[in-house]
């Protein structure tokens with residue numbers, strides 16, 4: 001980012017935070033939270049701040065103008081103290097669903113990563129690996145895009161998560177809050193007295209459940225028994241938790257499955273048998289639990305289908321965020337330094353219709369000329385833009401800021 005581009009973004013962020021109409025909804029018990037900031041010019045984190053009132057924080061934001069604002073999920077006796085002296089009182093249960101962790105079909109087109117080890121520099125397309133396949137390094141420079149399809153996938157994962165939190169864990173809509181992160185995903189917060197004091201291990205159990213990690217697919221025990229025994233009523237899926245999710249998932253999957261879908265599920269040789277007996281399989285196997293009672297569809301096929309459906313039904317959350325009881329998370333109502341979009345809360349019921357590219361737009365006035373290096377077609381504020389490649393264009397402020405913040409454009413001189 002050139003100095004003039006950075007100054008331009010800084011100035012707009014400054015206008016946003018000084019505007020009296022800007023509302024930053026405070027988290028519950030603001031005074032017990034640690035607040036952190038990323039500074040524009042210095043690119044350093046300012047941490048361990050505490051604000052008794054939201055008006056104090058707002059004055060600070062208009063004076064300091066950070067690129068990003070965070071607050072702890074945790075509550076502390078003394079949020080300003082060093083980590084080990086803070087006096088942890090509890091934390092909200094927080095989930096982060098980010099396109100970075102969802103293998104979409106389009107991320108191979110718009111996402112790139114490069115190993116940050118200067119002696120290696122290996123690069124690839126798509127989801128950033130945990131370790132560099134060449135040097136094993138864990139740091140990467142990434143080039144991603146907040147694409148509509150990716151955000152749609154993130155929304156589907158969010159919807160599955162909320163359904164589990166509601167139906168399997170029993171949290172009410174009142175105890176949950178959903179947010180657009182301002183970049184490539186969604187956050188779900190659960191705030192109630194029960195979750196507040198869960199430790200990292202307990203949170204990991206919840207993460208595993210939501211991700212379907214360590215789930216035993218029913219049918220395993222049937223192995224090694226005689227064929228006759230296997231064909232009898234070995235087990236059936238009951239009507240709650242993952243049993244119910246597998247049952248409904250199998251129904252959804254099988255009723256609409258094509259040969260290609262079955263191939264994706266790892267059922268190749270048996271696809272014709274499965275497709276030809278869809279309803280019988282659903283009735284005998286899924287409802288009655290008589291696996292192996294349909295000729296040619298044994299425990300092996302069932303397991304493959306169930307594993308595949310488990311993958312479809314689990315929610316692809318960022319597992320690290322939920323287990324970290326000291327995590328800082330972006331503050332609602334503040335700007336994302338990588339997009340200039342706001343983190344916004346919206347009613348859970350509106351998830352399906354929520355349009356981040358409309359609701360999260362912070363800059364609604366003015367236009368600016370920018371030189372765009374390379375960007376796919378995108379929509380923002382109800383308008384379509386691009387694709388642009390090495391082109392000078394005049395764009396509405398919000399679109400210009402998005403491209404500058406994503407490193408795809410500079411203010412034209």
Ligand SMILES: [Zn+2]
Nearest residue numbers: 115120132135
């Ligand atoms: Zn490497």
Ligand SMILES: [Zn+2]
Nearest residue numbers: 106107147150
């Ligand atoms: Zn995408």
